Amino acid sequence: MSEEKKSRNFIEQIIEADLANGMSKNDLRFRFPPEPNGYLHIGHTKAIGISFGLGEYYNAPVNLRFDDTNPAKEEQEYVDAIKQDIAWLGYKWDKVLYSSDYFQILYDWAIMLIKEGKAYVDSQSSEAMAEQKGTPTEPGVDGPYRNRSIEENLDLFDRMKNGEFDEGEHILRAKIDMQHVNMLMRDPIMYRVLKKEHHRTGNNWCIYPMYDWTHGESDYIEQISHSLCSLEFKPHRELYDWFLDQVVDPNKLRPKQREFARLNLSYTIMSKRKLLKLVEDGIVNGWDDPRMPTISGLRRRGYTPTALRKFVETVGVAKRDNVIDVSLLEFCIREDLNKIAPRVMAVLNPVKLVITNYPDDKVEWLDAENNQEDESAGFRKIPFSKALYIEKEDFKEEASNKFFRLKLGGEVRLKNAYIIKAESVVKDSNGEVTEIHCTYSEDTDRKVKGTLHWVSIAHAIKAEVREYDRLFMDEAPDSHQDKDFMAFLNPKSLNTLQAFVEPSLKEAKIGERYQFQRLGYFNVDDVSTSNALVFNKTVGLRDTWAKQKPKQNQQAKPQNNQPKRKAIDVIKQLGKKYTNLPEAKQQKVRAEILELAKNVSYDEVEPLFNTAAKKVGTRIAVTLILQVLLKQGLDKNQAITEFVSKAIEDKNELLKLEANKL
RNA sequence: UGGCCUAUGGUGUAACUGGCAACACGUUGGUUUUUGGUACCAAAGAGUCUAGGUUCGAGCCCUAGUGGGCCAACCA
Numbered sequence: 001m002s003e004e005k006k007s008r009n010f011i012e013q014i015i016e017a018d019l020a021n022g023m024s025k026n027d028l029r030f031r032f033p034p035e036p037n038g039y040l041h042i043g044h045t046k047a048i049g050i051s052f053g054l055g056e057y058y059n060a061p062v063n064l065r066f067d068d069t070n071p072a073k074e075e076q077e078y079v080d081a082i083k084q085d086i087a088w089l090g091y092k093w094d095k096v097l098y099s100s101d102y103f104q105i106l107y108d109w110a111i112m113l114i115k116e117g118k119a120y121v122d123s124q125s126s127e128a129m130a131e132q133k134g135t136p137t138e139p140g141v142d143g144p145y146r147n148r149s150i151e152e153n154l155d156l157f158d159r160m161k162n163g164e165f166d167e168g169e170h171i172l173r174a175k176i177d178m179q180h181v182n183m184l185m186r187d188p189i190m191y192r193v194l195k196k197e198h199h200r201t202g203n204n205w206c207i208y209p210m211y212d213w214t215h216g217e218s219d220y221i222e223q224i225s226h227s228l229c230s231l232e233f234k235p236h237r238e239l240y241d242w243f244l245d246q247v248v249d250p251n252k253l254r255p256k257q258r259e260f261a262r263l264n265l266s267y268t269i270m271s272k273r274k275l276l277k278l279v280e281d282g283i284v285n286g287w288d289d290p291r292m293p294t295i296s297g298l299r300r301r302g303y304t305p306t307a308l309r310k311f312v313e314t315v316g317v318a319k320r321d322n323v324i325d326v327s328l329l330e331f332c333i334r335e336d337l338n339k340i341a342p343r344v345m346a347v348l349n350p351v352k353l354v355i356t357n358y359p360d361d362k363v364e365w366l367d368a369e370n371n372q373e374d375e376s377a378g379f380r381k382i383p384f385s386k387a388l389y390i391e392k393e394d395f396k397e398e399a400s401n402k403f404f405r406l407k408l409g410g411e412v413r414l415k416n417a418y419i420i421k422a423e424s425v426v427k428d429s430n431g432e433v434t435e436i437h438c439t440y441s442e443d444t445d446r447k448v449k450g451t452l453h454w455v456s457i458a459h460a461i462k463a464e465v466r467e468y469d470r471l472f473m474d475e476a477p478d479s480h481q482d483k484d485f486m487a488f489l490n491p492k493s494l495n496t497l498q499a500f501v502e503p504s505l506k507e508a509k510i511g512e513r514y515q516f517q518r519l520g521y522f523n524v525d526d527v528s529t530s531n532a533l534v535f536n537k538t539v540g541l542r543d544t545w546a547k548q549k550p551k552q553n554q555q556a557k558p559q560n561n562q563p564k565r566k567a568i569d570v571i572k573q574l575g576k577k578y579t580n581l582p583e584a585k586q587q588k589v590r591a592e593i594l595e596l597a598k599n600v601s602y603d604e605v606e607p608l609f610n611t612a613a614k615k616v617g618t619r620i621a622v623t624l625i626l627q628v629l630l631k632q633g634l635d636k637n638q639a640i641t642e643f644v645s646k647a648i649e650d651k652n653e654l655l656k657l658e659a660n661k662l
Numbered sequence: 663u664g665g666c667c668u669a670u671g672g673u674g675u676a677a678c679u680g681g682c683a684a685c686a687c688g689u690u691g692g693u694u695u696u697u698g699g700u701a702c703c704a705a706a707g708a709g710u711c712u713a714g715g716u717u718c719g720a721g722c723c724c725u726a727g728u729g730g731g732c733c734a735a736c737c738a
Contacts, residue, residue, distance in 0.1 A: 007676050007685095035738050070737060126736055135734055137664045171736055181665045183734050192736035211738050234667060235733050259667085261731095266673085272738095314686065316675040318668095321731055325673050328687050338700060373700070404698065413696055444696080451696050518697045545698040573709060580719055581682060589682095614715075652718080 009317040011050065011258055015058070015226060018256075023225070027253055028060035031224045032086070032093070033215070035067045036078035036199075038272035039287040039294045040085045042308070042329075046263040049312035051228055052091040061094030063222055068100050069214050071198040079199070081287070085295040090305045099214050100200050102221055106209050107161070109217065109247055110172060110190060114153045118246065119190060120146060121156040123170050132178065133186050140178040140186045160193055163206045167193045174213075176242065184239045188212055216240040217247060219255035227255045230262040231319060263315060264323045267470040268293045269478045269485055283489065284471070290525075290536050291471045291493050301468070302513050302523030302538030304340075307333040323476060330539050337513060337521045337538065342370045342377060345415065345453040346501040346516040346535075348465055350389035352457065353436045355420060358386040363456075368416040371515075380504050383459040384417050389500050390454045395436055397425060402548070404450035406436070413451040415517060418444060453517045460500035463533035465522065467495040501533065508533060515541075567599040568625075572608075575621025579654060593621055597628035605629070609643040616652045623647060623658040630662065 008016065019025060030051040034040065040048075055062035064086065068074050086093065113119035122129060122145045134140035148156075160170050172191040180186050190213040195206050215236075219227045227240075237257045248254050264270060270293065278284050278292070287294050290301035298308065311332040315324055345368075364384045370377035394405040394412075406412045411421045418440040426435035474480075474488040505514070507530065513523040520540035528534040574589050574596075581589060605625050611618045626640060647659035 007678085009675085013679095033738090037738080067738065073737075129736085130734070133734055135664090138734095139664095140734090168736065183665090186734085189736055194736080208736095210736075215738085231667070232732060233738090235665085238666095261668090314674080316686095318675065320668050322674060325687070328674075331687055334699090343697075343699095369696095372695095372697090415696060417696095419696095448696090450698080453697075515697085515699085518699075520699095541697075541699050543698070548698085576709070577682065585682065614717095616719095 010319070011226070011228060011260060011317060012054070012057075014256075014258060015054070018225075025058060025060070027223075027225050028054075028058045029063070029223055029225050030055050030060060031063040031065050031219065031222060031227065033065045033067045033099075033218075033229075034082050035070070035073075036075065036082060037070070037073040038078060038276055039081050039296055041270055041272070041275065041292075041294045042265060042298065042311075043263045043270040043293075045089065045295060045308055046312045046315065046317075047228070047230065048086060048089060048091060049309060050260065050317060052086075052093075053313070054226070054228075055094075056091075060225075062091070063095050063097050063224070064093035065097045065099065065218060065222070067211070067215065067218075068098050068198070068200065069208050069211060071194060071196040071208065074199055076199050081296065085299075088299060088305060089295070089308060097218075097222065098200055099209075099218050100198060102214070102218055103201060103205055103209070105221065106214060106217060107207075110157070110209075110213075111154070113174065113190075113246055114157060114172075115150060116246075117150060117175065119172055119174050120148050120153050121160070121170050122146075122173050122187075123156075126168065133183065134178070136183060139180075140183075142178050143187075146175065146178075146187070157191075160191070160207050161205075163195070165193055167195060169193065172207075174243070182235055182238050184212070184235055185242065188239060212236060212239050213243060216243050216255065216257070219257075220244060220248060220252075223253050224255045225253060227257045229257065229259055231259045232262075233257070234259045259319070260317050261319050261322055263312070264321070264476070265293060265329065266323050266325050266475045267472050267477070268326075269472070271478065274478060274485060277486075278471075288526075290466070291468050300526060301536055302337075302521060303333050304336050304513075307336040310336070326470070333539050334521070334542065337515065339373050340371075341513045341515040341521055343368075343372075343515045343517050344502055344505060345382065345455055346463070346465070346499055346505075346519065346522075347389040347391055347453065347455050347460075348497050348499045348516075348519065349392045350500055351392045351395060351433060351436065353388045353390050353395075353420075353438060353454070355386050355388070355440045356423070356437050357439045360386055362386070363458075366416050382416060382502050382504065383456045384414075385456045385458055387457045388414075388454045389457055389460065390436075390452050392433075394452050395422070395433065397433070404545075405452060406438075406450070411448045413444070413448050415451050415453050417454070418442060419446060419448055453519075455500045455502050457500075459503045461503055461506055461533065463499050463501045463505070463535055465497045465499040465535045465537065466525065467497065467537045469493045469495070499535075501535075505533065506530065513538065567596040568604040571596050571600065571621050571625065572618060575617045575619075575624075576615070578617035578620050579652070580617070590624065593624045594628055597625040598632075600625050600629070602629060602634055606639060609639055613650075616650070616655055619647060619650075620652075620655050620658055623655065623662065627658070627661055 032048055032051045052062050066079055122143055132141050132143050156170055157172055171189050173187045173189050176185045176187055178186045189210050191207045191209055194208045197203055240257050279287055284292055288296035288300045290297055311329050365381040366384050367379045368382045369379055396407050399407045406422050408422050411419055413419050420438040420440045422436055422438050424437045425433045428434050469492055470490055471493050472488040473490050477485040477488040508524045510524050510526055510528055515521050521538040522535040523538055525534040525536050571593050574593055605622055608622045644659050644662050647655050650656055
C-alpha cells in the first residue's frame with residue numbers, strides 16, 4: 001500500500017505503531033456503539049467516519065453495537081433509525097450486536113468478582129453513597145457495607161437478580177479504592193435494580209449493568225482492537241482497564257480505548273437530550289426536521305452522504321475542543337450538488353414581466369441545458385411566452401451600474417431565451433411595481449451584463465418552497481452557563497413561500513435535488529405530491545452580490561487597510577529564525593534586516609537588550625540594527641555597551657562576529 | 663484546593679517525530695462565464711499562550727505559569 005504521503009491523525013498513528021509492534025492486521029476490529037435513545041446527529045457522523053473509515057482503510061470489520069443497558073430510555077424506534085442513518089451514509093457494518101447480548105456473561109463475571117472479593121452489594125441510599133464518594137479534591141470514605149462477607153454478597157446479588165428487591169434498595173459495586181484520585185475508581189456501581197421491560201430482553205432481567213462494567217467487557221467479547229470514543233470518556237479509561245484486568249485472557253486480544261475531540265458546529269447544538277427537547281416542545285417538526293443537525297434532518301434537507309463524509313474527513317481528528325464553522329459544511333454540500341444537481345428555473349418572489357413586442361398567443365419551447373458541469377445530463381425544453389415572472393429583486397427602476405440586473409432602459413438576458421429591455425412599469429396605488437413592460441430582441445449573441453431566470457406564467461407550476469435559517473442566533477448556544485440554550489432560538493428559522501417553478505418539475509420525485517438557478521439547491525420534500533409540490537432549500541449559492549449590497553448602504557467599512565507592519569516587528573520575526581537558516585538565505589535575511597533597520601528608532605530597540613540569552617537570533621538582529629543606528633550617528637550609551645560586551649562573550653559564533661563589528 | 667486532557671492565521675487540521683510553519687474553508691482582488699454560480703489565477707492573514715531550560719538548531723523535548731475543557735447520575 002503505497003498511498004501518497006497523507007499525514008495521519010493521531011489515532012491512525014497509534015494503529016500504525018501497534019502494527020509495527022507486531023499486531024496483525026487481521027486483528028484490527030472496530031465498533032460504533034450508540035445508545036438507542038435518540039437519533040444520530042452530525043457529531044455522530046464524525047465518530048462513525050472515524051471507526052468505519054478505519055475499517056474501510058484497513059479492510060477490517062466494524063461492528064454496530066447498540067449500547068442498550070438502560071431500558072428506561074431506549075426504544076426500538078431509535079435502533080431502526082440509527083441503522084438507516086448509517087446505511088444511508090454508505091457504511092457497512094460487519095455485525096449488528098447489542099450489549100444486552102452479553103447480560104448473561106456479564107452476570108457470570110460479576111459473580112466471579114464477588115467471589116474474588118472484588119465486588120460487593122451496597123445497601124445504602126444513593127444520597128449516602130454520594131456523600132461517601134468525596135469530591136474531585138477530597139478523597140471518599142469506605143461505606144458500612146464494604147466488607148460484607150462473600151457469602152452474604154452472593155446471596156444478596158442472587159436475590160437482586162431474582163427480583164426480591166425494589167429499585168434503589170441494593171446495588172452491586174466494584175471494590176477498588178474510595179480514596180482514588182479518579183472519582184470513577186471510587187467503588188463504581190456495576191449493577192442496579194431496574195424493574196423495566198427491555199426492548200430486547202423483555203422481562204428476563206431486573207438488574208442491569210452500568211456503562212463502565214459493560215463497555216470494556218463488550219469490546220473484549222467482540223475482540224475490538226481499538227475502542228474509539230470521545231474525549232469526555234478519558235477518565236473512564238482507567239476503569240475500563242481495571243475491569244478488563246479482571247477478565248482478560250492474556251492469550252487473547254486486549255482492547256484499547258482511545259479518545260478524540262467531539263465535533264461541534266457553530267450555531268447549533270449537539271446534545272441528544274437538548275435535541276429531544278426541541279422535538280418534544282414542538283420547536284421543530286420531529287427529529288428529521290430539515291433544520292435539525294441530525295443525520296435524518298440533513299438528509300431531508302437535501303444533504304448527500306458524499307458531502308457529509310467529505311465534511312467529517314475535512315474536519316480532521318485531534319484532541320482539542322473545536323467549533324467548526326457551518327460554512328465548511330455548506331461548502332461540502334455545494335461542492336457535491338454543483339456536480340450532480342440538474343439546473344432548473346424557479347421564481348420565489350414573483351413580479352410580472354410582459355414582453356410587449358411578443359405575439360399574444362405564441363409559445364416557444366426552448367432548449368435548456370440541464371447541467372453544464374455534466375455533459376451527459378443533456379437538455380430539456382422550457383416554454384417561453386409573452387407573460388413571465390421574474391424575481392422582484394431582479395428589477396429596479398434605477399440603479400447604479402454595479403447592478404447587473406434589469407432597470408428601466410437597461411438590457412438583460414433571460415436565461416436560455418432572449419435579450420430584453422425594460423421600457424416602462426405599471427404601479428399599484430401604493431407605488432409598488434406590479435408589471436414591467438419590456439421589448440425583446442432575437443439577437444442573442446450580443447453581450448449583456450446580466451442574466452435572469454424566469455418562468456412563463458401560463459406554464460409555471462405552483463410549489464411550496466421552505467427556506468431555512470439557522471436554528472440558533474448564537475454561535476455556541478449551549479456554552480453559556482448563565483443562559484439556557486433555548487434563549488437563543490431563532491424565531492425566523494423557517495420561511496415558507498409560494499413559488500412558481502418551470503413545468504418540467506411536474507414529475508419531480510421525493511428526494512430529488514435540483515439547482516434553482518441563481519438561487520440555490522433545493523430538494524423535493526417527503527410530504528411533496530405531484531399535485532402539491534414541496535421543496536426544501538438545502539443551501540443557497542455562494543452570493544458575492546449579496547455580500548456587496550450591505551456595504552453600499554453602510555458607510556464604507558473601516559477597511560482593514562492595516563498599516564504596514566512596523567520594521568522592528570518584521571526584524572524580530574526574521575531574527576528569530578536567523579541562526580536556523582542555510583547560509584545563503586542567512587545572507588539575504590541579513591541584508592534585509594540591515595535595510596529595515598534604517599526605519600527603526602533607538603527607543604524601539606532598547607527593550608530588546610533584555611532578550612533572553614537563548615534567543616540568539618533576536619540578539620543578532622539587535623546587533624545588526626545597532627550597526628545601522630551607530631552608523632547613522634547614534635551615541636554609544638551604557639546600555640548599548642553592556643549589551644555588546646555580553647554579545648562578544650557569547651558562545652554563538654555568529655553573534656560574536658556581528659558584535660565585534662561594533 | 664486535586665487529577666487528567668489541551669493550547670499553531672478568523673475556523674479546522676498539518677508540519678516526514680528537532681531543520682525556512684503547510685493544506686482546506688472563510689476573506690480580498692482578478693480572468694473566464696447565457697447562473698453575481700462553477701472553474702482558474704493571485705493576495706492578505708499565524709511565527710506556534712507566557713517565562714525559563716536543553717540544543718549548533720525547538721511549534722515539536724524538559725520545567726513552571728496562564729487560559730480553556732473534562733471529572734462528584736442507581737445515564738451513556
